[in-house]
């Protein structure tokens with residue numbers, strides 16, 4: 069057993085060999101201490117959008133360090149945070165007007181929950197229920213675990229988790245059922261917000277649903293005066309082909325959470341955007357109506373400068389074309405698995421492609437998961453299946469050849485794991 073001093077995330081040290089060190093990263097690759105180049109086909113947990121160490125982002129970080137380290141963000145402001153907020157409002161769905169900074173996806177969702185409850189509290193009509201979708205994942209804090217799927221990830225912490233109302237996942241053909249469930253929850257008049265991953269449930273297994281459902285949910289929320297919180301932590305920054313997935317439903321959420329690709333993946337930063345109604349409910353001469361949330365590293369100026377550089381990349385480089393190319397490549401390469409009985413649920417949302425290995429067991433603990441992960445590593449690829457769900461979410465700089473290697477490896481590894489080789 070490896071009694072590692074460094075305790076790694078989502079890692080059973082009793083089963084894993086000592087970790088290889090990564091010594092550098094560039095473009096679509098991680099380079100380990102033995103000089104192996106690993107194709108980062110999952111964008112280092114979905115954060116890297118353009119590629120590792122994009123020169124403009126690295127330069128912006130270096131420049132920012134000439135002026136800043138962390139500076140307190142209460143009582144003072146700074147240019148990187150202000151420029152970033154302006155830029156975010158430009159690219160976000162119209163109607164989001166205020167930006168609150170934090171430092172991870174989980175905290176951006178915690179902030180959103182507090183904004184929603186704070187809104188109803190401050191307008192004198194308190195509401196106390198949150199609605200979520202089955203199979204969702206929103207982070208690993210107590211609050212975000214509470215609103216996420218109850219599963220092996222959080223079974224031990226169950227006594228501390230609060231109750232929420234859960235919508236059935238909108239299976240194709242059964243969308244109305246989820247909409248009806250939402251409407252019935254809303255009728256209680258107690259629902260403060262629906263928290264939802266727009267279009268794709270990421271850690272829940274890359275489950276994709278129709279944009280029309282999201283539009284329908286927003287319509288119901290509006291009718292019942294309930295807020296819609298879009299957790300775009302994974303889906304933001306082009307992953308589903310549009311800048312934010314909410315755009316595809318033609319909606320503006322009341323609150324939008326973003327992190328991961330916000331800095332192009334270079335530094336930790338998160339933002340929770342909200343409408344004027346929510347901000348104004350906290351705007352008062354009464355100090356009790358303050359939005360009481362802070363974290364030491366909120367709006368870190370170096371991270372904000374990295375995010376401003378990321379916005380400039382979106383403005384000045386052909387990012388949209390790269391995304392369209394990647395989308396087309398996935399579509400073309402996924403075709404080889406059509407009708408292949410080793411796989412089911414072959415699916416794609418923009419730059420995300422996923423398919424389920426028809427393995428004896430499914431779910432996160434399915435043995436096929438770690439086995440496939442090791443086999444991918446041996447083939448020079450970083451791919452971490454979610455149980456029997458294999459997915460690719462590469463940075464946008466990936467080439468057709470590199471993606472081809474990933475698909476070849478999926479073909480090969482699936483055969484080995486299913487024992488249909490040799």
Ligand code: PMP
Nearest residue numbers: 172173174205206207270301302
């Ligand atoms: N929301 C979603 C949709 C996510 O995919 C994640 C992370 N995978 C989070 C929230 C939590 O983000 P973080 O790990 O940065 O706290």
